[in-house]
Amino acid sequence: MNIKKSISLILKILVSISILIILFRKADMGKVFAIIRSMDVLIFIAVIFLYAATQVVSTYRWSLFLPKAGIDMPFLKLTSLYYIGMFFNIFLPTAIGGDVVKSYYLYKSSGKGGNSLASVFLDRFTGFFALVIIASVSLIFGYKYVKDTYVPVFVIALASMFFLSSLILWNKGLHNWALAIISRIKLFGVNEKIESLYQSVMLYKGEPMVLLKAFGVSFVVQFMSISIFYIISKGLGMTVPMGYFFLFVPIAVSISMIPISLSGLGLREGAFVYLFAKVGATDAQAISVSLAAFAAMVLLGLAGGIEYIRLGNVKEGSELKN
Numbered sequence: 001m002n003i004k005k006s007i008s009l010i011l012k013i014l015v016s017i018s019i020l021i022i023l024f025r026k027a028d029m030g031k032v033f034a035i036i037r038s039m040d041v042l043i044f045i046a047v048i049f050l051y052a053a054t055q056v057v058s059t060y061r062w063s064l065f066l067p068k069a070g071i072d073m074p075f076l077k078l079t080s081l082y083y084i085g086m087f088f089n090i091f092l093p094t095a096i097g098g099d100v101v102k103s104y105y106l107y108k109s110s111g112k113g114g115n116s117l118a119s120v121f122l123d124r125f126t127g128f129f130a131l132v133i134i135a136s137v138s139l140i141f142g143y144k145y146v147k148d149t150y151v152p153v154f155v156i157a158l159a160s161m162f163f164l165s166s167l168i169l170w171n172k173g174l175h176n177w178a179l180a181i182i183s184r185i186k187l188f189g190v191n192e193k194i195e196s197l198y199q200s201v202m203l204y205k206g207e208p209m210v211l212l213k214a215f216g217v218s219f220v221v222q223f224m225s226i227s228i229f230y231i232i233s234k235g236l237g238m239t240v241p242m243g244y245f246f247l248f249v250p251i252a253v254s255i256s257m258i259p260i261s262l263s264g265l266g267l268r269e270g271a272f273v274y275l276f277a278k279v280g281a282t283d284a285q286a287i288s289v290s291l292a293a294f295a296a297m298v299l300l301g302l303a304g305g306i307e308y309i310r311l312g313n314v315k316e317g318s319e320l321k322n
């Protein structure tokens with residue numbers, strides 16, 4: 001790791017620690033840990049299993065893009081890569097670290113770099129599409145509870161940027177216009193790399209059923225993910241109705257993607273406190289729900305770490321093909 005990356009990692013850790021210290025002082029750390037300890041172990045185990053099932057469904061969504069890309073990989077091996085990606089998303093100082101690793105392994109197995117990257121990109125794209133739609137629709141029904149906050153502005157801005165980016169991606173004219181601007185940058189061949197990815201993604205422009213199926217699976221994944229937070233909240237004695245989770249969880253998850261902290265730690269908890277306090281939850285309860293969900297995610301991520309150790313020395317992806 002070079003000096004620049006080391007400094008970036010240290011700064012992100014400091015941001016996460018600083019935010020958590022502020023939140024713990026505000027909520028009383030003793031109350032937070034008392035609430036977490038009150039959770040029934042069986043509920044936490046159920047959450048882990050549901051989280052694991054969510055990753056399997058997400059893997060299925062990813063697998064939908066492989067046939068058109070000319071890539072054949074057993075589903076079990078693909079699931080293994082998904083867990084490795086989760087491990088790197090949690091422990092690398094970047095939100096896309098896991099995607100890079102998944103693309104790398106898929107490329108080593110198939111020899112198709114652009115198509116491998118495109119499949120991972122579209123997996124992310126369809127997942128974020130569902131996240132934005134759920135947040136936007138939920139805002140309509142929950143607007144009165146957040147109208148005096150920055151939530152409406154954030155959701156509208158998020159949806160606008162996503163759909164503008166989508167238009168640029170899928171509309172050839174807009175894409176060429178954007179690429180013409182990017183081509184003037186001439187930075188590390190970024191325009192060539194973007195064009196290569198674009199050409200691979202365009203393989204799916206004539207495959208609407210694949211995209212629609214992936215979008216449908218993405219809504220299932222988001223429903224399962226939001227349900228995890230709700231189940232945890234019930235296990236911790238929180239009485240906020242499930243409907244609010246469909247508004248608040250997508251917003252908190254989106255905020256946690258801002259690359260200024262380690263795996264969104266601190267940002268996600270701060271968003272939970274800010275949002276759920278509007279509907280009757282205490283600061284300690286909101287932090288506890290977020291931390292318990294993160295703990296479950298870390299435990300599953302460690303399984304991905306074990307897989308990475310097992311496959312870490314694979315050079316040509318031969319083991320993945322077996």
